[in-house]
Amino acid sequence: MNSLNLEALSATDLAAIERATGWAQSFVADRAEKWEFERRFAKEGFESAAEHQLTGLLVPEVDGGAAVSTLGLARVLEEIAAVDFAIAFSLVCHNNLAGSVARNATGDLRSETLPGLVDGSSLGAFLLTEPEVGSDAAAISVSAVSDGDEWILNGEKAWVTNGSDANVLSVYAQTDHAAGHRGIATFLVDANIPGVVRTPAYELIGGHGLGANGIRFDNCRVPGKSLFLPPGEGFRAAMEGIDLARVLVSAMCCGMLRTSLSTASNYVRNRNAFGARLADLQGVRFKLADVATDLEASRLLTYQAAHALHDGGDASVEAAHAKKFSTRVTETGVASCMQVMGANGAKRDHPLPRHLAAARLTHYVDGATEIQDVVISRSLLD
Numbered sequence: 001m002n003s004l005n006l007e008a009l010s011a012t013d014l015a016a017i018e019r020a021t022g023w024a025q026s027f028v029a030d031r032a033e034k035w036e037f038e039r040r041f042a043k044e045g046f047e048s049a050a051e052h053q054l055t056g057l058l059v060p061e062v063d064g065g066a067a068v069s070t071l072g073l074a075r076v077l078e079e080i081a082a083v084d085f086a087i088a089f090s091l092v093c094h095n096n097l098a099g100s101v102a103r104n105a106t107g108d109l110r111s112e113t114l115p116g117l118v119d120g121s122s123l124g125a126f127l128l129t130e131p132e133v134g135s136d137a138a139a140i141s142v143s144a145v146s147d148g149d150e151w152i153l154n155g156e157k158a159w160v161t162n163g164s165d166a167n168v169l170s171v172y173a174q175t176d177h178a179a180g181h182r183g184i185a186t187f188l189v190d191a192n193i194p195g196v197v198r199t200p201a202y203e204l205i206g207g208h209g210l211g212a213n214g215i216r217f218d219n220c221r222v223p224g225k226s227l228f229l230p231p232g233e234g235f236r237a238a239m240e241g242i243d244l245a246r247v248l249v250s251a252m253c254c255g256m257l258r259t260s261l262s263t264a265s266n267y268v269r270n271r272n273a274f275g276a277r278l279a280d281l282q283g284v285r286f287k288l289a290d291v292a293t294d295l296e297a298s299r300l301l302t303y304q305a306a307h308a309l310h311d312g313g314d315a316s317v318e319a320a321h322a323k324k325f326s327t328r329v330t331e332t333g334v335a336s337c338m339q340v341m342g343a344n345g346a347k348r349d350h351p352l353p354r355h356l357a358a359a360r361l362t363h364y365v366d367g368a369t370e371i372q373d374v375v376i377s378r379s380l381l382d
């Protein structure tokens with residue numbers, strides 16, 4: 001298998017990759033730094049992504065989606081994150097929710113929610129994490145109490161990607177605190193109803209374009225049909241989706257590292273010191289050679305995990321290896337690329353500072369690095 005294994009990509013995949021690449025380079029590249037500077041959700045980025053049919057990537061064609069494969073989606077996100085991680089991550093959260101609604105929702109809930117998610121007139125968000133609960137997701141405390149033909153939600157969610165602007169919220173809530181993860185259900189909630197309170201967007205090291213904030217539910221009454229996944233099913237679905245999410249984060253890291261390597265390589269070819277090009281100094285050459293090796297290894301781990309997922313088996317260990325390795329080498333690799341560029345490496349007239357901050361964030365999303373080690377060590381030792 002070469003590192004791209006392009007033979008495995010369908011015509012649909014290739015078309016989506018081409019759309020995403022062109023869109024990221026023509027629309028996102030000129031705006032990503034502005035979104036970061038203004039510290040706000042990339043609203044017009046999402047709207048433009050919808051126009052480029054990048055909002056229903058995991059939805060079957062019969063429902064209006066693009067139905068790309070796991071490997072195809074990984075390549076799409078690699079190309080978008082090569083330009084900007086924040087908008088790539090925003091899109092992945094939206095697309096994962098749209099895919100889940102297409103697979104699991106029925107009746108009115110499906111017909112009222114899915115078309116908007118697919119055409120991008122609705123923006124989706126995934127609400128699992130809470131201010132006091134992250135890695136130990138089964139311990140969430142947002143409660144859902146049944147009251148006649150309604151449910152009442154109470155409590156607070158944290159780290160909601162797209163939270164500043166989302167209108168469809170996929171809320172994980174506990175229906176029976178004695179039941180642990182078996183009591184967790186998922187609700188699809190309209191973000192603009194009474195009782196839904198958005199807290200201000202977070203001030204972060206970077207990645208503001210993904211629009212992360214907290215969302216509180218104050219005696220929020222939702223109709224019975226909002227129950228998307230019943231108690232027990234909610235937690236199971238969240239855990240099932242996590243391996244795909246990890247592979248996609250790994251792919252996004254490959255994109256950021258690739259851009260950093262090409263930016264630094266161009267720079268050192270054109271800058272002189274001590275009578276020679278920086279590119280002729282062995283210390284510089286070897287630093288970039290190390291980044292290139294890490295990039296190649298990251299891509300292989302990512303594509304291997306994507307193939308394992310696609311084949312339908314248990315890919316949790318492959319996904320954990322890929323995410324752990326790619327996030328680690330992206331953070332160190334982007335920094336190495338900035339180092340060979342001297343002080344100009346720290347300027348914001350190229351994307352490396354943005355990628356460095358984003359690389360730090362990748363260590364937390366979809367299971368922190370240590371949680372990948374929990375998965376890997378369990379497979380080794382238990």
Ligand SMILES: Cc1cc2nc3c(=O)[nH]c(=O)nc-3n(C[C@H](O)[C@H](O)[C@H](O)COP(=O)(O)OP(=O)(O)OC[C@H]3O[C@@H](n4cnc5c(N)ncnc54)[C@H](O)[C@@H]3O)c2cc1C
Nearest residue numbers: 126127128129134135159160161361364365366368370371
């Ligand atoms: C940019 C960004 C976007 C996000 N978007 C979303 C989103 O859209 N929806 C959502 O629900 N969440 C989202 N999250 C939250 C993310 O999923 C959590 O940050 C993650 O689950 C880790 O939880 P925590 O940050 O609370 O860390 P904690 O669980 O408090 O962990 C703190 C530290 O302890 C370590 N640790 C915990 N348990 C173990 C263990 N058993 N063994 C060893 N070490 C351990 C962790 O690895 C970590 O280093 C987002 C986070 C970020 C940074």
